[in-house]
Amino acid sequence: MSVQDNKGVIIEQPLVPTIVETIDIIDRTPDVKSFLVRNTDGSGVPFQVAPGQCAMISLPVGEAMISCTWQEEQEYLEFAIKRVGLLTDELHQIEVGQKIGVRGPYGNGFPVEACKGKDMVFIAGGIGLAPLRSFIKYCFKNRADYGKITILYGSRSQADLCFKEELFDLWPKEPNTEVFVTIDNAEPDWNGHVGFVPAYLEELNPSSAGAIAVVCGPPIMIKFVLQSLEKMGYSDDQVITTLEMRMKCGIGKCGRCNIGSEFICLDGPVYYLRQLRDLPPEW
Amino acid sequence: MKEITNKIQAIAARLFDEGKIDVFLAWEKGELDFQTKAYAAWNKDDVQNIIFNEYTIYNTANTLLKFRDTHERIGIAVKGCDSRGVVRLLEDLQIKRDRLYIVGIPCPGLKDPLAAARNYGGFNQVKEEEGLAKKCLECIQPNPVIYDELVGPEQVPRQPLGERFAKVKELEQMSADERYDFWEKTLSTCIRCYACRQVCVACDCRTCIFDEMKPQWVGREISTTDNMMYHLVKHAHMAGRCIECGECERVCPVNIPLMLLNQKLIKDVGKLYDGPEAGMQYVEGNKPPLSVYRADDPDSFL
Amino acid sequence: MKVLSKSKLSAALDNLSQQNEVFVPMQKGTQSGYFTWKSFAEGQDELRLEALNVYQSPKGVVLPQTEKMYGIQSQGVEINIDKTYEDDHPTIIFGARACDVKGILAMDEVFLTRGYEDSFYKARRSANTIIANACYAPGPNCFCNAMDVNSVDPAGADVILRDIGDSFIWEVKTPKGDAATALISGLLEEKDAKAPTPQPFQRQVEYEGVAEKLKGMFEHPIWDKLSQPCINCGMCTYVCPSCYCFDIQVKMWGDHGYRFRTWDSCMFEEYTREAGGGNPRGASKERFRQRFLHKLEFFTERYGTPLCTGCGRCMIVCPTDVNIVRIIDAVKEAD
Numbered sequence: 029m030s031v032q033d034n035k036g037v038i039i040e041q042p043l044v045p046t047i048v049e050t051i052d053i054i055d056r057t058p059d060v061k062s063f064l065v066r067n068t069d070g071s072g073v074p075f076q077v078a079p080g081q082c083a084m085i086s087l088p089v090g091e092a093m094i095s096c097t098w099q100e101e102q103e104y105l106e107f108a109i110k111r112v113g114l115l116t117d118e119l120h121q122i123e124v125g126q127k128i129g130v131r132g133p134y135g136n137g138f139p140v141e142a143c144k145g146k147d148m149v150f151i152a153g154g155i156g157l158a159p160l161r162s163f164i165k166y167c168f169k170n171r172a173d174y175g176k177i178t179i180l181y182g183s184r185s186q187a188d189l190c191f192k193e194e195l196f197d198l199w200p201k202e203p204n205t206e207v208f209v210t211i212d213n214a215e216p217d218w219n220g221h222v223g224f225v226p227a228y229l230e231e232l233n234p235s236s237a238g239a240i241a242v243v244c245g246p247p248i249m250i251k252f253v254l255q256s257l258e259k260m261g262y263s264d265d266q267v268i269t270t271l272e273m274r275m276k277c278g279i280g281k282c283g284r285c286n287i288g289s290e291f292i293c294l295d296g297p298v299y300y301l302r303q304l305r306d307l308p309p310e311w
Numbered sequence: 312m313k314e315i316t317n318k319i320q321a322i323a324a325r326l327f328d329e330g331k332i333d334v335f336l337a338w339e340k341g342e343l344d345f346q347t348k349a350y351a352a353w354n355k356d357d358v359q360n361i362i363f364n365e366y367t368i369y370n371t372a373n374t375l376l377k378f379r380d381t382h383e384r385i386g387i388a389v390k391g392c393d394s395r396g397v398v399r400l401l402e403d404l405q406i407k408r409d410r411l412y413i414v415g416i417p418c419p420g421l422k423d424p425l426a427a428a429r430n431y432g433g434f435n436q437v438k439e440e441e442g443l444a445k446k447c448l449e450c451i452q453p454n455p456v457i458y459d460e461l462v463g464p465e466q467v468p469r470q471p472l473g474e475r476f477a478k479v480k481e482l483e484q485m486s487a488d489e490r491y492d493f494w495e496k497t498l499s500t501c502i503r504c505y506a507c508r509q510v511c512v513a514c515d516c517r518t519c520i521f522d523e524m525k526p527q528w529v530g531r532e533i534s535t536t537d538n539m540m541y542h543l544v545k546h547a548h549m550a551g552r553c554i555e556c557g558e559c560e561r562v563c564p565v566n567i568p569l570m571l572l573n574q575k576l577i578k579d580v581g582k583l584y585d586g587p588e589a590g591m592q593y594v595e596g597n598k599p600p601l602s603v604y605r606a607d608d609p610d611s612f613l
Numbered sequence: 614m615k616v617l618s619k620s621k622l623s624a625a626l627d628n629l630s631q632q633n634e635v636f637v638p639m640q641k642g643t644q645s646g647y648f649t650w651k652s653f654a655e656g657q658d659e660l661r662l663e664a665l666n667v668y669q670s671p672k673g674v675v676l677p678q679t680e681k682m683y684g685i686q687s688q689g690v691e692i693n694i695d696k697t698y699e700d701d702h703p704t705i706i707f708g709a710r711a712c713d714v715k716g717i718l719a720m721d722e723v724f725l726t727r728g729y730e731d732s733f734y735k736a737r738r739s740a741n742t743i744i745a746n747a748c749y750a751p752g753p754n755c756f757c758n759a760m761d762v763n764s765v766d767p768a769g770a771d772v773i774l775r776d777i778g779d780s781f782i783w784e785v786k787t788p789k790g791d792a793a794t795a796l797i798s799g800l801l802e803e804k805d806a807k808a809p810t811p812q813p814f815q816r817q818v819e820y821e822g823v824a825e826k827l828k829g830m831f832e833h834p835i836w837d838k839l840s841q842p843c844i845n846c847g848m849c850t851y852v853c854p855s856c857y858c859f860d861i862q863v864k865m866w867g868d869h870g871y872r873f874r875t876w877d878s879c880m881f882e883e884y885t886r887e888a889g890g891g892n893p894r895g896a897s898k899e900r901f902r903q904r905f906l907h908k909l910e911f912f913t914e915r916y917g918t919p920l921c922t923g924c925g926r927c928m929i930v931c932p933t934d935v936n937i938v939r940i941i942d943a944v945k946e947a948d
Contacts (some may be wrong), residue, residue: 041699041732043874044683047692088687088865091872092888113888114525127692247891274887276861276877279729283858283877284885286907289914294728297690308906309830310893341934348842348934369933373844377897425932432929433665438639498646500680505881506846510932531862531875533679562932564668564848566643579673603857613769 042279045086045129051104053124058153059111061103061120062097064104065128072102075133079162080270080298083107083132084278086252089121090115093134093275093293095159105130108158108190134278135297138163138242138268146240147175151253153182153225153245157190158269160244168202175200178234182210182225182249186218195252208232226252229260236261243269254301264302271297271311287311312336315416316361318462319388322414327355329469332412333383336374337380338367345427349374363416367426368444370556372396372512379405379515387411390418394447394455395554395590396512401588402597405515415455417466420447423561446570448556451475457593479575494539500565503531507559507569508545513552513589520544546572551580551599554590583609615783615794615801617774625797626650626707632796633703633742636674638667647671647706662708663776664741665752668926670713670854671706673736678851679875682733682861688868698871699736705793708746708774711767712757712924716854717743719767721918723857733874742789745770749809754925756938759818761918763809775808782806783883803903818938820909820919826944827910831902839940840901842933847878849927849935850904855920858884879903905940
């Protein structure tokens with residue numbers, strides 16, 4: 029596999045964060061918030077992030093690798109962050125105006141060029157929609173470059189659905205686009221689909237002809253979705269997913285995020301299923 | 312020793328034949344004569360690999376700890392110190408007594424394979440003594456304290472109890488500043504490899520405080536502060552629990568005299584609680600003094 | 614050729630120490646490793662240039678076990694990075710064996726290539742000169758010859774010392790070596806000398822084909838058996854001259870503090886534990902396998918050379934007799 033270089037951008041001190049300002053914080057679910065950041069002098073974003081790339085976010089208490097869910101031109105970077113650990117706990121308590129550290133961009137990002145002309149099937153679960161959203165929004169921004177767009181998203185409950193406005197109002201209005209949402213268990217005020225993502229996917233059965241499926245979610249969901257896609261005739265070259273491992277440096281040095289000889293922070297996190305088949309089954 | 316090896320093998324083979332065990336824990340030979348390692352025999356064919364020799368010093372109770380979440384019925388060979396480890400694990404409810412068939416070996420005192428490895432390895436300028444290991448010279452309990460079957464004649468403890476805390480007393484004679492300097496200097500060399508923790512049978516916490524990250528109790532810097540914090544917290548946890556197997560000190564790659572800390576605590580706990588030492592006998596339901604609260608617990612140090 | 618008489622060794626180390634921090638293999642109390650010549654206490658410490666090696670490798674000179682990265686000030690909503698600690702003071706590793714030099718070359722690959730240069734490592738490494746000590750008498754655990762290392766002509770050395778009894782042949786290899794040589798030119802003599810004859814390796818290890826074979830052995834039952842004795846301490850990784858994995862942590866006192874990195878070990882459960890609690894290498898066997906695959910397969914796949922340098926240290930210190938040579942053998946013998 030080819031080594032992903034740093035897009036030719038020279039970073040003098042890759043392990044030292046740039047301090048940015050939080051310009052807005054949006055509650056997405058009870059335990060997911062979006063943080064919008066830009067340079068402290070208001071002059072734009074600290075670096076350019078391609079869809080699917082990540083950044084290391086830090087407060088004094090710690091650092092964590094977070095996928096960038098959207099870069100709005102030169103206005104801001106958006107990170108949708110679920111509260112799971114030391115840093116994210118702390119982040120969920122900050123207020124607008126708080127300075128935070130960011131370093132990046134890290135990782136290879138989605139193959140947006142290679143997917144041009146294809147029908148796109150996005151399949152996400154839980155907070156897994158955050159990384160996919162950067163690709164989804166990129167497709168809408170460059171609508172003519174992509175064919176039919178199908179979005180399938182599931183979460184445990186209604187409350188846990190991220191980006192509700194986009195899911196229910198904005199995206200369904202886009203041309204040649206279908207959005208399907210499901211939750212794990214029935215709820216009184218829910219009229220939509222109930223059930224797990226893999227089963228719903230097989231029920232919807234989006235055609236594999238000329239399509240690319242992009243999958244992101246909890247490992248167990250990914251596992252079963254990949255099986256479903258295979259059943260539905262998607263080849264290993266038509267399926268893209270993202271991997272997650274614990275990361276510290278973000279630049280392929282500190283050692284812990286490897287799967288085989290790949291460092292997920294640097295060479296990933298985005299992989300075609302064909303590439304994953306070559307790796308030790310640790311993902 | 313060969314005789315003891317034969318007997319252990321025979322017992323293990325018999326236990327497999329009788330269907331009484333699924334695995335037998337002991338030692339096997341390594342590449343060279345002085346090399347030995349923990350061994351799990353899974354069937355009668357494996358039994359021939361079991362050995363007991365002058366280098367089988369590793370505490371088999373620590374091997375047992377790897378089986379706390381499984382369901383095998385386990386045969387286990389124990390020396391005196393190992394047997395105290397087994398008692399600790401029983402007391403801490405890490406393993407059930409009825410899963411175990413314990414083969415006790417009264418221990419004649421063993422040599423340290425690591426000292427032999429260092430001498431052999433060629434890095435040492437001066438050869439280390441290869442007599443009885445330090446921990447064996449100081450052993451107070453060569454005979455197993457718990458067993459279902461005993462192999463070989465009982466041994467006499469090698470050191471008269473009177474001199475047992477000589478080094479500790481020396482340290483106690485120092486002024487607080489001198490003592491602090493001593494420990495600061497001694498613990499500053501620690502490389503935080505955690506071998507002393509990993510090899511310790513009394514360290515049976517599922518998540519060790521030093522691995523807790525949320526919150527992080529002890530920093531991971533190699534600094535006097537963090538090193539001291541590590542050792543003091545670790546050893547304080549050993550109070551009333553250390554079975555004096557000496558493995559921590561034996562394996563330390565930078566030769567920190569860790570048993571000094573343990574012995575100080577053994578001495579103090581003995582004095583304060585007037586109780587039997589850790590793992591000296593198994594009484595179901597029994598707990599070490601610092602694992603229980605009693606209204607009349609000593610509190611003069613508060 | 615240039616020759617440094619051993620009677621002038623102290624003077625040479627003094628001279629080199631005027632502009633450099635010079636790290637020399639020593640026995641210092643109970644510690645055996647690389648310490649600064651300035652800290653050398655006559656009569657107490659022992660120089661170990663004639664020994665086969667010391668227990669702690671010199672990797673800490675370029676990758677200290679704990680290294681400050683940058684200072685943090687935090688007040689209210691403000692956070693400032695007030696200082697970064699790239700350390701470029703000149704250092705010399707004096708007397709490193711070829712296996713240990715190879716360890717540093719492996720770290721060069723990691724820290725200075727593949728897209729990013731690690732600025733902290735680069736600062737130290739750029740200012741670092743390696744004066745290697747050619748090895749003519751391999752020890753009983755040595756197998757560097759099988760791991761892409763030339764024990765008498767170590768790649769990566771700026772100067773190579775060759776011990777000829779009462780003196781060292783001083784062989785300059787690079788401009789950095791020239792600069793170091795200039796500092797002691799008055800102490801070097803020009804004369805004919807013959808390098809010693811290398812003695813054969815006592816251990817025969819065949820690494821050829823192992824990386825390729827391991828690629829198909831991730832799920833092989835061999836790992837259950839091999840990992841059984843391992844207690845997952847980090848000793849092997851910390852004495853290893855090429856294990857480089859690190860953790861990034863922080864120390865804060867109220868509103869100020871610093872972030873630092875510190876050696877970490879793939880042997881520790883916490884190493885890969887994710888924020889949500891999951892752990893892809895939660896089991897002892899998985900961590901054991903990771904270490905040896907990293908050494909023998911993954912690094913070779915990525916960088917073209919194994920991450921084991923054949924120094925033999927891990928085989929000496931392992932409390933449970935895990936032996937990388939036996940693992941190589943076992944892999945070769947496996948079905």
